[in-house]
Amino acid sequence: MFIEPNLETVLPLLEKLNSTTKPSWGALTAQGMVEHLTDSVNLANGNASFSQLLIPEDKVESMQRFLQSDKEMMRNIEVPFAPKERVLRHDELELAVDELVDAWMQFEEHFEGSPSKTENHPFYGQLNFEQWLALHKKHLTHHFKQFGLI
Numbered sequence: 001m002f003i004e005p006n007l008e009t010v011l012p013l014l015e016k017l018n019s020t021t022k023p024s025w026g027a028l029t030a031q032g033m034v035e036h037l038t039d040s041v042n043l044a045n046g047n048a049s050f051s052q053l054l055i056p057e058d059k060v061e062s063m064q065r066f067l068q069s070d071k072e073m074m075r076n077i078e079v080p081f082a083p084k085e086r087v088l089r090h091d092e093l094e095l096a097v098d099e100l101v102d103a104w105m106q107f108e109e110h111f112e113g114s115p116s117k118t119e120n121h122p123f124y125g126q127l128n129f130e131q132w133l134a135l136h137k138k139h140l141t142h143h144f145k146q147f148g149l150i
Contacts, residue, residue: 005136045107060125067134
């Protein structure tokens with residue numbers, strides 16, 4: 001089961017999270033996870049750039065097919081663009097959630113009127129709005145399961 005990638009679904013789930021919520025796996029804190037999600041949304045909305053691919057170009061098509069599959073992201077996966085040790089940007093979890101909401105609204109505005117526009121992801125290549133939604137669906141589900149929110 002994947003959650004729907006929209007604020008109406010995400011925000012009530014995030015309300016279950018508090019600064020002491022422990023993950024079932026991995027090293028992220030609750031706030032670190034929210035800030036990590038924001039980093040991903042900022043890639044999608046063009047506010048953070050990652051111009052190079054970290055996989056061979058001939059693998060992009062299969063990685064993009066994965067986004068459309070019913071397969072979940074692997075637990076404990078490590079990616080070079082998401083540091084293990086995070087320096088938190090905010091003093092409290094609520095501010096991190098506010099930043100995620102702002103980034104999400106910018107994401108929707110970024111693609112409004114041009115859903116075929118693309119932004120680069122280091123593992124999935126150039127993604128349009130629908131492909132980013134598919135990635136966010138998997139990514140949100142992955143981390144919300146990690147923290148017992150779903």
